[in-house]
Amino acid sequence: MADDAMLKFVARGQQYPAKRSAELRAEDFREIADRYAVPDAEAQAGRCSQCGVPYCSVHCPLHNHIPDWLRLTAEGRLREAYELSNSTSTMPEICGRICPQDRLCEGNCVIEFSGHGAVTIGSVEKFITDKAWEEGWVEPVRVGPARGQSVGVIGAGPAGLSAAEYLREMGYDVHVYDRHDRAGGLLTYGIPGFKLEKEVVMRRVARLEEAGIVFHTSFEVGREATLDTLRARHDTLLIATGVYKARAIKAPGVGAAGIVEALDYLTASNRKSFGDAVPEFDNGGLDAAGKHVVVVGGGDTAMDCVRTAIRQGAASVKCLYRRDRANMPGSQREVANAEEEGVEFVWLSAPDAFDGGDKVTGVRASKMRLGAPDASGRRAPEVDPGGGFQLQADLVIKALGFEAEDLPKLFGAEGLGVTRWGTLRTDGKTMMTSLDGVFAAGDIVRGASLVVWAIRDGRDVAAHMHAWMKARAGASVPAQAA
Numbered sequence: 310m311a312d313d314a315m316l317k318f319v320a321r322g323q324q325y326p327a328k329r330s331a332e333l334r335a336e337d338f339r340e341i342a343d344r345y346a347v348p349d350a351e352a353q354a355g356r357c358s359q360c361g362v363p364y365c366s367v368h369c370p371l372h373n374h375i376p377d378w379l380r381l382t383a384e385g386r387l388r389e390a391y392e393l394s395n396s397t398s399t400m401p402e403i404c405g406r407i408c409p410q411d412r413l414c415e416g417n418c419v420i421e422f423s424g425h426g427a428v429t430i431g432s433v434e435k436f437i438t439d440k441a442w443e444e445g446w447v448e449p450v451r452v453g454p455a456r457g458q459s460v461g462v463i464g465a466g467p468a469g470l471s472a473a474e475y476l477r478e479m480g481y482d483v484h485v486y487d488r489h490d491r492a493g494g495l496l497t498y499g500i501p502g503f504k505l506e507k508e509v510v511m512r513r514v515a516r517l518e519e520a521g522i523v524f525h526t527s528f529e530v531g532r533e534a535t536l537d538t539l540r541a542r543h544d545t546l547l548i549a550t551g552v553y554k555a556r557a558i559k560a561p562g563v564g565a566a567g568i569v570e571a572l573d574y575l576t577a578s579n580r581k582s583f584g585d586a587v588p589e590f591d592n593g594g595l596d597a598a599g600k601h602v603v604v605v606g607g608g609d610t611a612m613d614c615v616r617t618a619i620r621q622g623a624a625s626v627k628c629l630y631r632r633d634r635a636n637m638p639g640s641q642r643e644v645a646n647a648e649e650e651g652v653e654f655v656w657l658s659a660p661d662a663f664d665g666g667d668k669v670t671g672v673r674a675s676k677m678r679l680g681a682p683d684a685s686g687r688r689a690p691e692v693d694p695g696g697g698f699q700l701q702a703d704l705v706i707k708a709l710g711f712e713a714e715d716l717p718k719l720f721g722a723e724g725l726g727v728t729r730w731g732t733l734r735t736d737g738k739t740m741m742t743s744l745d746g747v748f749a750a751g752d753i754v755r756g757a758s759l760v761v762w763a764i765r766d767g768r769d770v771a772a773h774m775h776a777w778m779k780a781r782a783g784a785s786v787p788a789q790a791a
């Protein structure tokens with residue numbers, strides 16, 4: 310009986326795949342966790358109590374069929390487990406690696422609440438899909454009969470790639486445009502290899518290319534073509550360009566050499582991992598080797614910067630964040646990894662000025678304290694009059710988050726409606742922008758968010774675009790987008 314393999318959470322403890330030692334992992338950009346051996350993955354999946362109302366699935370943005378593929382895994386039916394997990398996600402092995410599971414599926418597992426430690430859902434998801442790639446179970450995209458209609462996707466991040474895959478399955482000609490020379494968006498050039506190895510992303514891109522999706526890389530919409538040019542070329546368009554305008558620090562000296570943007574820094578490092586020549590890195594500007602590094606910010610981007618600096622051989626790495634540990638936006642798991650690797654967190658601190666004139670030599674900072682909750686409900690940081698201090702720094706990385714670029718201006722499309730945050734305004738029911746036949750998805754609609762939400766948006770918008778194109782083609786429109 311199926312349940313024989315399940316409900317083992319009392320007798321069997323929670324066990325994540327072992328991490329490599331901090332010393333070893335600081336030497337390279339490979340992922341830090343080992344793989345589950347098959348019996349361990351099956352045993353951990355068997356801890357699930359097969360809830361009638363699975364809160365793990367409810368809180369997974371993709372509503373993955375988690376208890377079902379855990380059961381199949383526990384029973385050793387790994388191929389079926391993979392197929393089921395793949396049925397709701399275009400990138401399960403990527404989500405298994407980089408979703409903040411502690412805030413999503415695992416954070417809502419009932420076993421966690423009963424004090425036994427959540428089922429290790431993300432690690433099992435990664436395991437079954439990696440296994441599927443190794444065993445050749447990942448099949449080519451099944452391209453549907455050609456419809457003779459064409460879709461343009463602007464942005465090859467997880468939102469654009471997911472939509473492209475579903476639309477190609479439906480038989481559309483799909484063209485993806487991206488300003489970078491490689492597809493993947495932040496999966497490729499933002500997130501470092503120690504969280505997500507680049508081959509994992511590139512094999513997904515290759516599978517889409519093999520399905521006939523045409524990639525136009527190094528193609529910046531707004532420079533190579535206006536939005537109108539692409540509208541004329543395709544029956545419908547998707548804008549999935551993410552958010553890239555870095556939030557600024559306003560402090561004296563912020564223009565000095567050695568004070569750099571987080572994404573420039575991470576992109577250079579990721580390019581080096583691909584073996585590219587990167588002049589800004591090769592001349593030392595974006596290389597932390599031998600330097601005293603201060604990263605300003607407390608989100609995922611800041612965590613990726615501090616851990617990259619450790620791997621580049623920085624002399625010291627400090628993270629300055631204006632709130633405390635409990636109130637930081639970055640994942641607690643990543644903070645723990647960073648601390649193990651030698652990063653020092655300077656909580657409740659904010660920069661006042663940068664010393665050194667032309668070339669930064671230090672950061673002058675204030676101690677902060679948490680005051681009354683602001684409009685968002687979070688306690689607002691305020692300067693603690695008692696304390697100021699100085700830190701030595703020859704590389705300062707600004708990682709304060711990202712906002713939307715001015716797309717109507719960049720795209721030469723004044724009619725493209727935006728919200729007061731600069732993100733694209735879409736119809737909540739159809740995901741269409743203010744321009745007929747132009748849809749939008751991912752961070753450019755949500756603001757800086759998560760990969761799993763971008764994948765979900767890609768899945769949803771593909772269904773809406775399909776309904777719209779069927780209507781255009783004169784065919785009957787399904788009552789609800791399929």
Ligand code: FAD
Nearest residue numbers: 464466467468488494495530550551751752758759760763
């Ligand atoms: P993106 O991934 O940003 O892709 C947009 C694409 O559009 C890019 O390839 C860009 O080159 C292209 N583009 C932009 N403008 C143009 C133009 N004019 N013409 C042509 N192409 C254009 N999320 C997690 O879930 N887990 C994490 O661990 C995590 N870590 C992160 C670490 C960092 C450093 C950053 C910055 C983000 C992280 N995120 C993480 C967030 C996550 O990466 C994003 O939410 C997600 O990638 C958004 O997907 P997207 O497809 O909307 O946009």
Ligand code: SF4
Nearest residue numbers: 369404408413414431
């Ligand atoms: Fe959990 Fe993310 Fe996988 Fe959903 S996609 S099950 S949230 S790891």
Ligand code: SF4
Nearest residue numbers: 357358360365418419
């Ligand atoms: Fe299994 Fe936990 Fe999901 Fe319940 S909440 S179905 S125990 S993984």
